[in-house]
Amino acid sequence: MEIKIIEEAKEKVVFELVGADHTLANILKERISLEKDVTACAYNVEHPLISNPKFIIESKSPKKAIESAIATLQKDLAGLKKDAEKA
Numbered sequence: 042m043e044i045k046i047i048e049e050a051k052e053k054v055v056f057e058l059v060g061a062d063h064t065l066a067n068i069l070k071e072r073i074s075l076e077k078d079v080t081a082c083a084y085n086v087e088h089p090l091i092s093n094p095k096f097i098i099e100s101k102s103p104k105k106a107i108e109s110a111i112a113t114l115q116k117d118l119a120g121l122k123k124d125a126e127k128a
Contacts, residue, residue: 054104054107057094066096069110073107081098
């Protein structure tokens with residue numbers, strides 16, 4: 042999966058999550074929203090069949106918030122996979 046930066050400012054990043062759908066986009070939005078100093082996090086999919094989710098993140102350090110959220114999700118999903126394999 043690729044993250045394509047569309048706009049970048051000191052406290053705002055707009056990016057597209059290439060190849061994703063609402064499932065991943067919604068999980069990522071919720072996780073980013075929990076990061077420290079994030080004041081706004083939203084995404085939109087213009088057309089569900091041909092568009093990628095486009096995110097807008099506002100924070101003191103939006104790139105760090107995105108990186109931290111992705112790292113946390115990776116840990117959570119690894120734990121979920123481990124639990125599922127045990128069951």
